[in-house]
Amino acid sequence: MIKEGKTKYSASDSLVGYLYQCRLALFETLKRLKTNPSITVAVETLDDVVFETNGTPTEIIQVKHHINRQANLTDASTDLWKTIRIWCDFYQNGIPQSGTVLCIMTTSRASKGSAAYYLRAENRDIAAAEKILLQTAQMSVSKENNEAYSRFSNLTSESRLELLKATLILDQCPLNEDLDHYLQKEIWYVCQRSKIDQFLMYFEGWWFKRVLKSMCSECSMPILGEELDSQLNELREQFKSDALPIHADLKTATVDCKLYQNHTFVRQLELIDVGSKRISIAVNNYYRAFEQRSRWLREDLLLVGDIGDYERNLLEEWETHFETMCEELGEDAAEQEKIKAARNIYNWVEKEADFPIRKCQEPFITRGSYHILADKQKVGWHPEFQNRLTRLLEGKEVAG
Numbered sequence: 001m002i003k004e005g006k007t008k009y010s011a012s013d014s015l016v017g018y019l020y021q022c023r024l025a026l027f028e029t030l031k032r033l034k035t036n037p038s039i040t041v042a043v044e045t046l047d048d049v050v051f052e053t054n055g056t057p058t059e060i061i062q063v064k065h066h067i068n069r070q071a072n073l074t075d076a077s078t079d080l081w082k083t084i085r086i087w088c089d090f091y092q093n094g095i096p097q098s099g100t101v102l103c104i105m106t107t108s109r110a111s112k113g114s115a116a117y118y119l120r121a122e123n124r125d126i127a128a129a130e131k132i133l134l135q136t137a138q139m140s141v142s143k144e145n146n147e148a149y150s151r152f153s154n155l156t157s158e159s160r161l162e163l164l165k166a167t168l169i170l171d172q173c174p175l176n177e178d179l180d181h182y183l184q185k186e187i188w189y190v191c192q193r194s195k196i197d198q199f200l201m202y203f204e205g206w207w208f209k210r211v212l213k214s215m216c217s218e219c220s221m222p223i224l225g226e227e228l229d230s231q232l233n234e235l236r237e238q239f240k241s242d243a244l245p246i247h248a249d250l251k252t253a254t255v256d257c258k259l260y261q262n263h264t265f266v267r268q269l270e271l272i273d274v275g276s277k278r279i280s281i282a283v284n285n286y287y288r289a290f291e292q293r294s295r296w297l298r299e300d301l302l303l304v305g306d307i308g309d310y311e312r313n314l315l316e317e318w319e320t321h322f323e324t325m326c327e328e329l330g331e332d333a334a335e336q337e338k339i340k341a342a343r344n345i346y347n348w349v350e351k352e353a354d355f356p357i358r359k360c361q362e363p364f365i366t367r368g369s370y371h372i373l374a375d376k377q378k379v380g381w382h383p384e385f386q387n388r389l390t391r392l393l394e395g396k397e398v399a400g
Contacts, residue, residue: 016065016176017063017065019176020063020065020176020179021043021048021049021063021065022043022207022208022211023176023179023183023204024049024063024105024173024174024179025041025043025048025049025063025211026183026204026207027174027179027182027183027186028041028049028051028061028105029041029051029223029225029228030183030186030187030228031186032051032225033225033228033229036053036225037225037226037229038053038054038225038226039051039052039053039225040052040053040222040223040224040225041222041223041225042214042222042223043211043214043215043223044215045222047060047061047062047086048061048062048063049061049063050222052222056100057100058099058100058101059100059101059103060087060090060100060101060102060103061103061104061105062083062086062103062104062105063105063106064079064104064105064106064107064108065106065107065175065176066106066107066108072108072109073106073108073109073110073111073114073116073169073171074111074114074116075111075114075115075116075132075133075135075136075140076136076140076142076145077108077116078142078144078145079104079106079108080104080115080116081142081144081145081148081149082145082148083104084133084148084151084152085147085148085151085152087102087163087167088148088151088152088155088163089151090102091155091159091162091163100166101166101168102163102166102167102168103167103168103169103170104116104167104168104169104170105170105173106169106170106171106172106173107172107173107174107175108171108172109171109172110169110171114132115128115129115132115133115136116129116169116171117169118132119164119167119168119169120168120169120170120171121168121170126161126164126165127161129164130157130160130161130164133152133160133164134152134153134160136149137149137150137152137153138153180197180200183200183204184196184197184200187199187200187203187232190232190235190236190239191235191236191239191240192239192241195239195301198239198245198299198301199235199239199245201299202235202238202245202247202248203231203232203235205247205248205249206231206235206248209248209249210223210227211223238360240359242358242359243358243359243360244296244301244302244357244358244359244360245301245360246292246360246362247291247292247295250288250291250292250364251288251362251364253284253287253288253291254284255283255284255287257276257279257280257283260283260286260287263286263375264374264375264376264377264389264393265282265286265371265372265374265375266279266282266283267389267392267393268374268380268381268382268385268389269282269346269381271342271381271382271385271388271389271392272339272342272343272346272381272382273339273343274343274346278350281350282367282371284364285364285367285368285371286368286371286372286375287368288364288365288368289364289365289367289368289369289371289372290368290372292362292364292365293307293365293369302357306357306358310355310357310369311369311372311373311378313355314353314355314366314369314370314373314379315373315378315379317353317355318345318349318370318373318379321345321348322345322379322380322383325341325342325344325345325383326383328341329341329383333383338382338383338384339382341383342381342382342383342385343381345381346381349366349367349370350367353366353367353370354366357369377389
C-alpha cells in the first residue's frame with residue numbers, strides 16, 4: 001500500500017513554484033495595466049516573467065517562491081547568485097536596454113545589511129551591494145555558486161555597478177496562499193463582492209490556458225494587456241446579476257464519443273440515421289452543457305429550480321415542433337418520411353434553437369441541454385421515439 005505524503009521523487013514543490021510564477025505574473029500585470037494599457041507580458045521566455053512596452057523589455061523578473069517566509073536571501077544565497085549569473089550573461093550579450101529593470105521577486109526576506117537588502121527600493125546603496133557581493137565571491141566556499149562568482153567578478157567595476165543599478169530586489173512578496181486576497185483586490189470592482197471568488201476562478205482559468213498557449217507556441221506569443229482588459233470586460237458581462245459565466249475550458253472541450261455510445265441521447269440520434277461526425281458534435285455539446293450546468297450549481301450561481309424552469313421552456317418549444325411534425329405525417333407515413341421529418345426537428349435544435357438561460361446565450365448550453373433531455377427521454381426526434389427506445393433498450397430489434 002502506498003502511503004500518503006511526498007516522496008523524494010515528488011515534484012509538488014516545483015509545480016507550486018510554477019503555478020505561483022504564473023499567478024504572480026497575473027497579479028503584477030493587473031497592477032501595471034492600470035497605467036499602461038499597451039503593456040505585454042511573457043512567461044518563461046528571457047526569464048520567468050518579462051514585461052514589454054512597444055516590443056522593448058522594461059522589466060525582466062526572476063520569481064523565487066518558498067513555502068514559508070525565511071531570512072534566506074543572504075549574501076551567499078543560491079537564489080541570488082543563480083540570478084546574478086543569468087543577468088551577467090544578459091548584460092554581456094547586450095540584452096538589457098537602458099532603463100530595463102532586472103528584478104528578483106521573492107517570498108523570502110533580505111537579511112538586514114546584506115547585498116540584497118541594499119538592492120531593494122528602500123535603503124538602496126549600490127556601492128555597498130557591490131562591495132559585499134565581491135567579498136562573498138572571494139570568500140565563499142559554495143561550489144554551487146562558483147560559476148556565478150566568477151562571472152560577476154570578471155565584469156569591470158563600471159559594468160558591475162551598471163548591472164546592479166538596474167537590479168531591484170522585491171522581497172517578502174505574497175505567499176501563494178495569500179495571492180487570492182491580492183488578486184481580488186485588483187479586480188474587486190468587476191462584479192458583486194459575493195461573486196468575487198467565482199470571478200477570480202474563471203479569470204485565472206482563462207489566464208493559465210493563455211499562458212500555456214504562449215509557452216507551447218513555436219514563436220514568442222506575449223500576452224497583450226488588451227487581452228486581459230477584453231477578458232475582464234467579457235467576464236464582467238457574464239457575472240452581471242442576470243447573466244452566467246462560461247468556463248473557458250468548456251468552450252472547446254472534447255470527449256471520446258465511445259464513452260457515450262450506450263447513452264440514450266446517442267441511441268435517439270441513431271434512430272434517425274444521424275452520421276458519426278454529428279453524433280460526435282452532439283456528445284461534446286452534451287458534455288459541455290452537463291459540466292457547465294453542474295459547475296454553476298456547485299458555485300451557487302444557479303439554483304436547481306432555475307434549471308427546472310429552463311428545461312420546461314425547452315420542452316415547450318420542442319413540443320410545438322414535435323406535435324406539428326406528428327400531425328403533418330399522419331398515421332400512414334413511411335419510415336423514411338418519419339426519419340426525414342425527425343431530422344428536420346434535430347436540424348432545428350442544431351441550427352436555430354437559441355434559448356438563453358438568464359442572459360447566457362452560449363450555443364452549446366441549448367444544444368447540450370436538449371441532449372440531456374433526450375437522454376432522460378423527455379424529448380425525442382423520431383415520432384415514435386418512446387416506443388422505439390423501449391424496444392431498443394430492452395435489446396429487441398428496432399423495426400424499419
